[in-house]
Amino acid sequence: MNGHAITMLGTGLIGDFYTNTLHGQRGRDRVRIAYSRSEPRGAAFRERWGIPESTTDMAAAVNHPETDVVVVGLPNFLHEEAVGLAAKAGKAVLCTKPLGRTAGEARRMLETVEKAGVFAGYLEDLCYTPKTLKAIASVQAGAVGDVTWVRSRETHPGPHSAWFWDGRLTGGGAIIDLGCHCIEIIRNFVGKENRPVEVLCHTDTLVHPIADEDNAIALIRFESGAIGQFEVSWTFRGGMDLRDEVAGTHGTIWMNHFLRTGFEMFTAGGGGGYVAEKAETSAGWLFPVGDEVSELGYVDMFSDMFRSIDEGRAPMETFYDGYVVNAVMDACYRSAKRRAWEPVELDWRGGTTPRIASTPETYEGQVVIKREILPDGRQKLILKDPASGDFSDRVVAGS
């Protein structure tokens, strides 16, 4: 079983999560060289994960003769440069979220890899959580009917690294950091062929003394009429709140990825240590997560990426998806400024999706609004007279 030899760009929290995943369990792929902007951080990282080499020369890392895949785990403002180097080297490139700081930047990166003909994967881990993958499959199998609404919420008390707080380096605030996850989760549920038409967004800076938003809420209207709703915050208290909800014409899905996963612990203190990402306390009632890299989607994400490389197919999440996400975020920022619905400006490659619609049932010439089953088995119909517009109810025998 031959694996891949990887150039890992970046040695921060995300580099740790990625390498922990790649080197975890019985994985056959290995990081061969790590690039860090700081020599000591690179050395510590190399040591921590048993990696043969580290360097402070990004081009050297990318061009390492033994690696065939470049993983970009750098701050947002370095993505374009890194992707450019990988494309030039003719290597597969996997880039962390968000793809760019703007749709323009993402678009250039997309063009770069397409021109170079290299494999390019968008490392959007939260679309790959085991719950999300199974839920997407259920939705695609029709378990909830037509999707009418998706809520994706990602909130926590704020990022751990200084650069994250500097909109000049990242492209924005909580939307750029967290909204990118939500948008792509929503797209997977409403269907990737379902065009995001316009957005309505509110942002505010309520708690932290920064220039960018620490709270945002947005609605995304898709071509089918489905609404995606995201809530992102850097001011949430209580840990990291990752929840998704899907409503459809025939069903509902609720997912709690982090704070309530069937693992609850009370401790009077002592035996502390790391509980979970962004946990705020180490005593009282705690809600740990079993295997974070699995539950957060990293395991399935890299499996999909490497299998796709091996099989010569596109992964579930591509640079095009990353570009769509950036386009939606750009529209969010414009909407928040204009305080109204704003179109998503996008080079759309998907198809068209019809409006959610059901042909209304009729009963003796009247439109059936609703059927309710009564305790005695009979059915109560709520009916609308198409001529007068009047409503009435009628009890009929059960079917």
Added chain:
Amino acid sequence: MNGHAITMLGTGLIGDFYTNTLHGQRGRDRVRIAYSRSEPRGAAFRERWGIPESTTDMAAAVNHPETDVVVVGLPNFLHEEAVGLAAKAGKAVLCTKPLGRTAGEARRMLETVEKAGVFAGYLEDLCYTPKTLKAIASVQAGAVGDVTWVRSRETHPGPHSAWFWDGRLTGGGAIIDLGCHCIEIIRNFVGKENRPVEVLCHTDTLVHPIADEDNAIALIRFESGAIGQFEVSWTFRGGMDLRDEVAGTHGTIWMNHFLRTGFEMFTAGGGGGYVAEKAETSAGWLFPVGDEVSELGYVDMFSDMFRSIDEGRAPMETFYDGYVVNAVMDACYRSAKRRAWEPVELDWRGGTTPRIASTPETYEGQVVIKREILPDGRQKLILKDPASGDFSDRVVAGS
């Protein structure tokens, strides 16, 4: 212990809930006469609840010589008439939600009772659920700091009565039916002195063949900067989803009032019957509610109303509150049409509320963005240089 003798106007689902509550447990108040538009429905109701009299004459019911309180549990288009009769009779009047179909109608009802000098209570049950009352008290005591965001969600598969579906009789669709609850819940959490300044609303009719909205989402911006968010739907599948979430600068509250309350039942079928309001199935995993009239707030609501009458004080929910809710709903409908933020037009009686604000801490001349406690007890500071706007981090000794 002398109780009150009540004129009950309306004998539908809400009349049943109200009378069940009033006659329940060891209550000292009793319905003396019931008014129904239909004689047989009135007679059945009288029988069902052991009420001495019923009538199809609304004025006669209101003017019954032995009653001192009039409860309005009628369809929306009859509220104004009923309130007018009660005011004329000089009796205390308690009116179900929403107060009016529009702010104009609500305003007239408010003026009517104020001119007549009668006690007037707004029967907004969901502000009175035991969880909500305790949560409001916690928020008022400072447990979550400044409230930044409140989400109130009320969704189910649609109303049981025909008139509910006719916007001409109700004033609208899911917003009028369900949004009124959410708005007032939100106001209680952000503070009733906190003026609702403007709203952003999206509505759509996705599933039912009706003229009014069966889905709506809205944001309400309050003077403090806090955002209220409501989601209402007549197309939710899985039962009745009543959830509220409160985020503050120092804490978080999550409430699930109906579908997940610590009571779970699996049945292979048999022994069926009524499970809970709007439950969709009677086999498989079911989620009953212990005591619905208590959990839905009816018990505490009537206790507050009758105690307020007895003590000559205003109840927690007044006709003025009902009027504010209608004003917010009117703004929602305008916003949905205009597709942009819309001011709430309102005769505001509350005070002013300052903007959520925290004076940023400084450390050696830099602004502290965030403090994190490290496993070894030291603290990591994220700092912003006020001059350059650059961000950095620094590890310091713990306090």
Added chain:
Amino acid sequence: MNGHAITMLGTGLIGDFYTNTLHGQRGRDRVRIAYSRSEPRGAAFRERWGIPESTTDMAAAVNHPETDVVVVGLPNFLHEEAVGLAAKAGKAVLCTKPLGRTAGEARRMLETVEKAGVFAGYLEDLCYTPKTLKAIASVQAGAVGDVTWVRSRETHPGPHSAWFWDGRLTGGGAIIDLGCHCIEIIRNFVGKENRPVEVLCHTDTLVHPIADEDNAIALIRFESGAIGQFEVSWTFRGGMDLRDEVAGTHGTIWMNHFLRTGFEMFTAGGGGGYVAEKAETSAGWLFPVGDEVSELGYVDMFSDMFRSIDEGRAPMETFYDGYVVNAVMDACYRSAKRRAWEPVELDWRGGTTPRIASTPETYEGQVVIKREILPDGRQKLILKDPASGDFSDRVVAGS
């Protein structure tokens, strides 16, 4: 609506809970006089709840000319004396749990009230929680088929009052304090006509330096074959854990009465105060309960008691039930000592209950052990050959 005038014996935590319930909401019954062994505690209690009189003379309190009901909320070793006085006064008597310290004591109290012909109710609140009442009704309606197993768990970090820790005054440790609740909850689910035949019990004193058990686990075998299982502890950490589980041949019920009821709060501290009975922390993740006196069953319990007095019928929980509970607890202590199954010695007034049994289905002369529905709609049968005892499986068309 005439209510009852009550003599309240005892002014501790339980007296507070009882009076809070009786004087709560729109209740028509009132405490007329309170008895406390300490004058200042009695006076404070009187003040706290607006009670006209208090006294340190138990007999005087019981014989107060205006009261018709005596509520016993005293430590266990005073129950018999109090019940004797009430019976002598010819007044209805409601006694808190456990009825006696031993079955012998309970038996004498039962005889006392029966001889005197007074109404006697057993104040077993946890059988009256709204969830439990609805669950019992579901079980009686057949929703879970034949009950095979009931788990009742009541654990917390230990009682608040000194006398509770003294087995000489109470009759034992955690079993006497908490097991009495569990036993009666279990009886309500397996059916009160279902005789408790024998018990198997383990006790230990693991944490507190006391002579009595601070932990106990017991199995109760009923005539039908159903098993009741209780777990009680004074060493649980994390709050008060009240959970019941019912398993039946056709269904399952899970109830969480206290620590997970759909109300969750995170607070970084501040705005503290009372969270819930036996809560251990006032910061971090907290799990308050909406309306404790309702959720813990006090409201429905007193409603049943007073209605039963008014209607001249037996309440759901009688002194006979209290006696059965004491007999089961006596057997538990004997079993723990003998380390083996021990019969429940009991003057049984109930009937007989047949063994849980289902006539096995047969298929072509073989016994059907199980039917499973396959994804394609066919059914897989697990069959047993009655002659050889061999097992096999067979796939057949669906019904």
Added chain:
Amino acid sequence: MNGHAITMLGTGLIGDFYTNTLHGQRGRDRVRIAYSRSEPRGAAFRERWGIPESTTDMAAAVNHPETDVVVVGLPNFLHEEAVGLAAKAGKAVLCTKPLGRTAGEARRMLETVEKAGVFAGYLEDLCYTPKTLKAIASVQAGAVGDVTWVRSRETHPGPHSAWFWDGRLTGGGAIIDLGCHCIEIIRNFVGKENRPVEVLCHTDTLVHPIADEDNAIALIRFESGAIGQFEVSWTFRGGMDLRDEVAGTHGTIWMNHFLRTGFEMFTAGGGGGYVAEKAETSAGWLFPVGDEVSELGYVDMFSDMFRSIDEGRAPMETFYDGYVVNAVMDACYRSAKRRAWEPVELDWRGGTTPRIASTPETYEGQVVIKREILPDGRQKLILKDPASGDFSDRVVAGS
């Protein structure tokens, strides 16, 4: 990265789970040959998982020249034969649970592998669930203090394969099938050095027409005084209920591995198909599991096994552990028959564990039973006079 080539013995449900895990994600190990007692089942399995060869000759499979690890996924009565063949071939052997049908059989298998000097791992997957691994680590780090009680519950509606129901082939009923998991989970929490001293067990056959138990409950007393409690059933309704609870002197852990993991779905039907192992319905409220092979422990289990082989160390779960489990189960069956505590007969290799004990704190010569923090910050002490044995309480200033 060189992986292992595996002989897979058995092609039933467990063989599918094992191979799914081994071939899943980016695993470097591969099944080289599968053995099935049935040629067509073997061929289908080979096809299903892309395995080069299958055979109906167990010895040939074990002795395949290219494999170095033998995985035993056969019915219980074939374990000893299979382990014998692997030991003879000098190959590492990993055997599914339970190790033997009796402690005698397990003991012989242990001796066989020890004499042959081959690596031997006990495939007890449920000790390896990510939640369990993290919880064990927390307990070992002292987060809950001394463990006083562990509840492990494993119940479902009954096994899928015919042979499982035949006690002659398996060694018993629900205890042999499910209790073996619970016992080893409990041992991991109370500490493997903590000797299981004696057991108390009740079994019954309540629903299925079989000779062996379909329900059992047992208590295991460990040397420290800690109690392990397991509940197993083949008659549970509602899916597969896998829950563990740990109580300690300073904390509590609750784990729900299957039916409530933060993934909830309502479907009105349609889009059905496989939901989760032992799910009973495909409509209504469903509770799927994200990644079953990860959540059920298979992934971490095989990682530990193969890493242990590679590193020349013992795995977390060894044949000795399997033997201890069998010894406890033997004692359970004897206890159920004798209806009393029964010693665990065992060749104990562990050490000794002291009794759970805390030196009681004293206050002015009295023993402190409990400290409670009052709302005003003062502390209430419950005190015991060592001379008289009397209890009292005292309020003191806070620390």
